[in-house]
Amino acid sequence: MFLGLVTDYFVRTNKVTLTNARRFFNSLASFIPVLCMASFYFCDETQKILGVITILVFLASSGLPYGSGYVVNFADVVPAFSGVIFGLANTFASLAGLTGNIVAGIIVKQPVLAQWRKLYIMFSVVYLFGGIVYLIYGSGVARKWATFQAVDNDAKQEKKLHDEETVLMNEKI
Template structure:
């Protein structure tokens, strides 16, 4: 935290125009792609009442993001909290060795996430796949692989220790794919003008939902035996599957016309013109009087 916070304060800005560390070429490139004016350094303000809430609610891609993030975090909270117990209670791995196994899995997670980003970027630049299909591919991997791993763990006890350990590591690695090119980055594709706001709201809802994952696990798992754990594995595999399926059916990476930065700028111009026309009409009416 002491390292992350200073870096965040130094590297993060409200807009590319006000960023302190990027080059002018990079600033101009970003602004050109987003339809912004590089020299405009005015701070943008908004109110929650001005947001198009009904469009958010009716948008299928946003509904897909809500469902898949709720399902994904529901599973992740359970996995991160209980993966150690899976190794020690079911597969009877000594705690000291379980720590090494988990460390290896968590070390591979950022590698998995970064690799997914590189591969997705390659597929997009070479036009091998559309951006929507790329997002669906990686989101499917981060949903269906954990679902399959949960099913496999239903049949892995201490007699299949190595098989269970490998499954757990794959489960951890696959969980990180969402951060590289899955639903996490999809908010910026669909609603670039409101991505940070909606991402925060949906993540808050998903996090609150995910808090019940361990509550449910605590209620179901009465004994440290595979029979009790199997019920939880089946439940969470279904949750992961629902999240992946919802995104395949409803997900998209095509920007909504009403949620682009260009549409916001055009709306501001139209509002300014309307105000000027209103003032002019009033002046003409006063002149006639």
């Protein structure tokens, strides 16, 4: 939440564009876990403190997109349909999480560090790929087809009522 406030401040004061802010924080949320997974790769049972610190950093960085990354980006890009689009994207993300668990079950037959290291590399590649794709294609610009038409209609109706009231007032005078 704090990063959302910070992002809003920088965007409102025109220090950064909304697109660049979303790209920056989403990149942090993608690339920090890549570094954490790489750190896990080099950890073994003798480096418990490094492992715990890596897990903490990994979990902390996974919260970055909720305040100013891809999670709130739906409201920027498709404001009229953000709930529906987010629901669909979240469904596919959940399916990817399920697939990741199935793949982990296939790769790790025995809890041996060498087999877990394969997963760390694989998950690093997935995070890296996702981060690069968002960095290249991510946007904070609202799509014309996804704006609120109701707001425009309300404004037109208010103007029409105001014009009618003005005509009635002029007729009374």
